[in-house]
Amino acid sequence: DTAVSQTPKYLVTQMGNDKSIKCEQNLGHDTMYWYKQDSKKFLKIMFSYNNKELIINETVPNRFSPKSPDKAHLNLHINSLELGDSAVYFCASSQGRGRQETQYFGPGTRLLVL
Amino acid sequence: GNSVTQMEGPVTLSEEAFLTINCTYTATGYPSLFWYVQYPGEGLQLLLKATKADDKGSNKGFEATYRKETTSFHLEKGSVQVSDSAVYFCALDPADKLSFGAGTTVTVRA
Numbered sequence: 001d002t003a004v005s006q007t008p009k010y011l012v013t014q015m016g017n018d019k020s021i022k023c024e025q026n027l028g029h030d031t032m033y034w035y036k037q038d039s040k041k042f043l044k045i046m047f048s049y050n051n052k053e054l055i056i057n058e059t060v061p062n063r064f065s066p067k068s069p070d071k072a073h074l075n076l077h078i079n080s081l082e083l084g085d086s087a088v089y090f091c092a093s094s095q096g097r098g099r100q101e102t103q104y105f106g107p108g109t110r111l112l113v114l
Numbered sequence: 115g116n117s118v119t120q121m122e123g124p125v126t127l128s129e130e131a132f133l134t135i136n137c138t139y140t141a142t143g144y145p146s147l148f149w150y151v152q153y154p155g156e157g158l159q160l161l162l163k164a165t166k167a168d169d170k171g172s173n174k175g176f177e178a179t180y181r182k183e184t185t186s187f188h189l190e191k192g193s194v195q196v197s198d199s200a201v202y203f204c205a206l207d208p209a210d211k212l213s214f215g216a217g218t219t220v221t222v223r224a
Contacts, residue, residue: 004157040216041152041201041216041217041219042214042216042217043158043203043214043217044214045211045212048211056211090157090158092157092158097209099145099146099165099207099208099209100146100163100165100207101207102148102160102163103158103160103212104159104160105150105157105158105159106157107155107156107157108156108157
């Protein structure tokens with residue numbers, strides 16, 4: 001019944017490894033997002049997809065690559081993990097792209113790079 | 115550019131106290147304004163929103179009014195409960211991208 005789900009919830013890994021985070025929404029929404037929240041709780045958008053097309057790509061290292069196999073899924077793959085990648089990553093979705101849209105967030109994936 | 119400035123925390127209150135969290139914004143055009151809340155260990159969820167000037171958003175006893183003249187969207191609650199302990203984020207969306215404030219951590223003591 002979870003509207004926006006992410007896996008895994010926790011991810012602990014070594015520097016240099018490659019990892020993926022998966023996101024699924026069952027709300028029938030067209031738009032999905034990835035956000036990064038740092039240790040001070042500051043939240044910043046990374047990517048946004050609408051109907052499987054990339055529409056927002058903020059200044060993010062190209063080690064981060066999103067993939068949307070269908071409207072309900074948006075995965076995030078991270079290559080060559082660095083210490084500074086440690087953060088909480090949130091997936092979100094919205095019905096559309098308008099300025100009035102409410103975004104629905106997943107529970108977050110807590111990534112710790114050692 | 116678009117940006118949101120909200121009061122720094124942390125804020126610690128006793129139960130039944132009055133809460134206000136200031137939020138001001140800079141934006142081109144006519145953005146929608148939001149308050150999102152993040153309870154411990156969870157993702158963000160919408161608390162309330164307003165889409166045009168003078169609109170008042172309200173939910174769970176919280177209120178905020180979209181003031182174009184002062185570019186503000188302050189959050190208020192008349193009597194807080196322990197369950198209101200959370201991080202509160204003010205945000206604006208001018209088109210299709212949310213910009214968040216830094217978040218204000220609120221702790222309510224019994």
